[in-house]
Amino acid sequence: GAVVSQHPSRVICKSGTSVKIECRSLDFQATTMFWYRQFPKKSLMLMATSNEGSKATYEQGVEKDKFLINHASLTLSTLTVTSAHPEDSSFYICSASPGRGVANYGYTFGSGTRLTVV
Amino acid sequence: AQSVTQLDSHVSVSEGTPVLLRCNYSSSYSPSLFWYVQHPNKGLQLLLKYTSAATLVKGINGFEAEFKKSETSFHLTKPSAHMSDAAEYFCVVFLHGSSNTGKLIFGQGTTLQVKP
Numbered sequence: 001g002a003v004v005s006q007h008p009s010r011v012i013c014k015s016g017t018s019v020k021i022e023c024r025s026l027d028f029q030a031t032t033m034f035w036y037r038q039f040p041k042k043s044l045m046l047m048a049t050s051n052e053g054s055k056a057t058y059e060q061g062v063e064k065d066k067f068l069i070n071h072a073s074l075t076l077s078t079l080t081v082t083s084a085h086p087e088d089s090s091f092y093i094c095s096a097s098p099g100r101g102v103a104n105y106g107y108t109f110g111s112g113t114r115l116t117v118v
Numbered sequence: 119a120q121s122v123t124q125l126d127s128h129v130s131v132s133e134g135t136p137v138l139l140r141c142n143y144s145s146s147y148s149p150s151l152f153w154y155v156q157h158p159n160k161g162l163q164l165l166l167k168y169t170s171a172a173t174l175v176k177g178i179n180g181f182e183a184e185f186k187k188s189e190t191s192f193h194l195t196k197p198s199a200h201m202s203d204a205a206e207y208f209c210v211v212f213l214h215g216s217s218n219t220g221k222l223i224f225g226q227g228t229t230l231q232v233k234p
Contacts, residue, residue, distance in 0.1 A: 041229075043224045043225065043226050043227045044162075046221055049221055091159070093162065095162075095222070109154075
């Protein structure tokens with residue numbers, strides 16, 4: 001089955017530094033990748049959608065200059081949290097799909113990254 | 119607009135008893151619906167999905183859900199709970215966008231507790 005690998009699973013960084021999170025589709029080409037943020041005991045909040053060959057589309061209220069998303073290839077997407085602050089501490093999850101906008105293709109989720117900014 | 123509402127934030131059952139997690143959806147046309155499970159500090163695993171085929175959908179680990187258009191519901195059930203079922207469950211609807219795009223919209227989540 002489709003597998004999405006997310007790395008690192010856990011990262012601690014100092015305030016003001018940048019952190020990069022990788023999301024890879026291991027056995028399929030991901031036309032579309034999504035990045036979510038999850039607060040403790042809360043649901044997933046979609047941050048942005050990235051389609052191969054185009055810039056990421058950010059959800060309302062998400063700072064595109066702070067959360068840089070690069071869909072570098074059909075198997076790799078990265079989320080860079082720039083100038084991190086403690087309020088950016090959260091659980092970040094990526095998702096990938098071989099299809100573009102079609103539910104039948106399915107969506108596979110990574111195992112998530114726990115970011116702690118100190 | 120499409121959305122999902124999970125009616126219970128927390129459900130507690132005893133091991134071996136039935137599980138019912140409720141979800142209602144709002145959609146202007148036939149939706150695509152999913153149930154995902156998340157164990158602590160883990161990613162999400164797809165339990166099952168409805169995409170306009172059979173209204174009774176069977177998923178993994180003994181879970182199933184029935185799409186009821188008249189009630190706009192997609193409740194998740196399991197005949198007998200197991201301790202390993204304790205987790206967070208999300209009802210999700212697929213939101214169609216323009217230019218052949220789309221995204222998943224998550225419900226608020228239901229925490230399932232299974233007591234021995």
